[in-house]
Amino acid sequence: MQALAIPDAENLHARRPRLWGWVLLAPLVAWLVAFVVVPMVILFGYSFCTRDDLGRVVFSFTLENYGRVFDPIYLRILGRSIGFAAVTTVLCVAIGYPVAWYIARQPERIRDKLLLLVMIPFWTSFLIRTYAWIAILKNEGLLNGMLQYVGLISAPLPLLYTPAAVLIGLVYAYLPFMILPIYGSAEKLDNALVEAAHDLGAGPMRAFSEVIIPLTWPGITAGMLLVFVPAIGMFAITDLMGGAQVPMIGNVIQNQFFRARNAPFGAALGVVFTLMFVLAYALVHRRASRTR
Amino acid sequence: MSTRIVRSLVGAFLALTFSLAASAASKELNLFAWSEYVPQSVLDGFTKSTGIKVNYETFASGEEMLAKLLAGGTAYDLIQPPDYIAEALIKNKLLVPLDYKKLPRFKNLLPAFLKMPHDPEQKYTIPYMASTVGIVVNSERVKEPVTGIKDLFSPKYKGRIVTVDDGRELVTAALYVLGYPLNDINAKNLKEARPLLAQWIKLIKLFDSDSPKTALLNGDVDLGYVWGGEAALLWNENKKFIYVLPKEGAHQFVDVLAVPKGAKNSDAAHAFIDYLLRPEVSKIISDEFPYTNPNGEARKLLSPEQLANPASYPKDTRKLDTFRHLGDSGAMIDELITDLKNAK
The missing domain is CATH 3.40.190.10 (Periplasmic binding protein-like II)
Structure with missing residues (x-):
């Protein structure tokens, strides 16, 4: 009897949390299935279809859409999008790291207030904040007005509708996504380790590169993913602040659905694009675990 | 016993919701139109005079409208496509012919905007603005x-x-x-x-x-x-x-009004079109959005300055x-x- 009861009890303990785990996860799983898995399956299916003259998907198998994805036009656009996203990521690390580090080193009371400052922009709609940048950067805008008033320039600088404006918009939009994860790592970092590095004769540079960076690396990689991946697909900023002059891959995909009546091609672009994200994620992840 | 009570309660509840939904349907118009094109005061005026509530859903391009219409998420009662998209919808039999008996103010429209190439028989569309x-x-x-x-x-x-x-x-x-x-x-x-x-x-x-x-x-x-x-x-x-x-x-370009196939409330759609064709209503639209008004009677109400806008x-x-x-x-x-x- 006893011999039977013990494994049963063990089983119960082992099973209960598992069952509870699933129950707790159920909303998330349902959400993922409904809004990620099912749409991805539909997208994948559409990408092999054709369309009629109104843009309705016609279910006849073709590989033509994938053939077009690898047309040099679209590869160049993809390359440019990756370039912009990469520069954005680097700028975000360069600007975000010192900020996150500084916040993490403050006493708790000040820290919370500073973190609040980082998050306040999220209280306003993203589009409104982008329009605010237009008001700052336009020819007769705040920045040009100020520079002219101070006498630094005589004629307004063309700032808006340039690649620089796009970068400003991207860095501005994604900076908090870099600061917060780095802050998370930096806050946990034990100061004693930095002190130990100094005691062992490491200068500030060496302590930074060999102790601080590796210890905050998980935050940096998380931030890089959070910035790089959405920045590739961003299209609103390139339209509004870049003047829709040079297409990004996000614009191209959007156009297939809402302009060119070519959902299957848009789907094919989306599928390839998603696979690249997965690949990028796997690469960064592998690197991260290797350095650890 | 108790299950029977529950069942009858559920039945009553369902009947109630259905009747509510049905009465709500005849009191609502699902309008799918360009953003910044139909003044809020016009929508309010229509609700005031007919008791029909207008759900104004917007799009920013004709192609966007087409994609969303074909995706079929909402049963729109009235849409506002540009001419060439209306033509495509007519060719694909996706519009319902209009009932001119319900549009007595159709006569207000100028002949130059009628029987255009997108709808040569003027069977499906009414010009809104050009x-x-x-x-x-x-x-x-x-x-x-x-x-x-x-x-x-x-x-x-x-x-x-x-x-x-x-x-x-x-x-x-x-x-x-x-x-x-x-x-x-x-x-x-x-x-x-x-x-x-x-x-x-x-x-x-x-x-x-x-x-x-x-x-x-x-x-x-x-x-x-x-x-x-x-x-x-x-x-x-x-x-x-x-x-x-x-x-x-x-x-x-001419933006037109049309009733898509699958519209639930074609009567309300016709009532709304006819309301828009009233000269004084059409004038409100011109005051807010100075496009070319195809309504001859409404043009008579416009100020000389409005008509002088090149x-x-x-x-x-x-x-x-x-x-x-x-x-x-x-x-x-x-x-x-x-x-x-x-x-x-």
Whole structure:
């Protein structure tokens, strides 16, 4: 009897949390299935279809859409999008790291207030904040007005509708996504380790590169993913602040659905694009675990 | 016992919800229309006079409208497509013929806007507002006369031009310059248009379909190739913004009202169309959105200044053409423009 009861009890303990785990996860799983898995399956299916003259998907198998994805036009656009996203990521690390580090080193009371400052922009709609940048950067805008008033320039600088404006918009939009994860790592970092590095004769540079960076690396990689991946697909900023002059891959995909009546091609672009994200994620992840 | 009570309760509840839903349906109109095109006061006025609530859902381009309509998420009762999309919908039997007995004010419309190529029998559509695509010049900054598309896309205006972000409009401009009819979109003509467009796209500072007037007002650009309605608003703001219909020819567009197949409340849709055709209601629309009003009775109520707006009522209607449904060559245009912007 006893011999039977013990494994049963063990089983119960082992099973209960598992069952509870699933129950707790159920909303998330349902959400993922409904809004990620099912749409991805539909997208994948559409990408092999054709369309009629109104843009309705016609279910006849073709590989033509994938053939077009690898047309040099679209590869160049993809390359440019990756370039912009990469520069954005680097700028975000360069600007975000010192900020996150500084916040993490403050006493708790000040820290919370500073973190609040980082998050306040999220209280306003993203589009409104982008329009605010237009008001700052336009020819007769705040920045040009100020520079002219101070006498630094005589004629307004063309700032808006340039690649620089796009970068400003991207860095501005994604900076908090870099600061917060780095802050998370930096806050946990034990100061004693930095002190130990100094005691062992490491200068500030060496302590930074060999102790601080590796210890905050998980935050940096998380931030890089959070910035790089959405920045590739961003299209609103390139339209509004870049003047829709040079297409990004996000614009191209959007156009297939809402302009060119070519959902299957848009789907094919989306599928390839998603696979690249997965690949990028796997690469960064592998690197991260290797350095650890 | 208790299950029976529950069952009857559920039954009663269901019956109640169904009857509520049914009565709500006849009191609601699902309108799918352009953003910034139907004044709120007009919607309120309609609800006040008929008791029908209007759900105004908006789109920002004809193609967006088409995609959402075909996706079939909502049963729209009334849609507001541009002419060439209405034509495509008619050809694919996706519109319901109108019941003219319910539209006594149809007679207010000017004959010039009836039986147009998109709906030659005037069976499915009622014109809402019309306009053209033309050139806006900030005459304080540009002193030379700009009379046509060729003048506009001149190298001296590099970085000073805004155009609508619409491949077909740009291709149309190129076809006009080449002397081809604007609906002759085929591989050969696009190939001829390509070098011209490549040159123009390098000159353009900003592509914006939603609000091209903003960059002109802000002084970021001095010339535009924009919707007539936007140009009319600019002229109202400041008379320095001159509107010119290109001498090579201009695209005229008509936005129409139509009842899509699957509409739940066709009666309300007809009532709304007829309400919009009232001269005093149509005037409110013109006051807020100065497009070309096709309603002859409403035009009589407009002020001389409104009628003098060169972008709303161009004096010289030299060569106006409307878009026709193209089939799937829209993808060719998209690829061409994407390629050219890419090469920038």
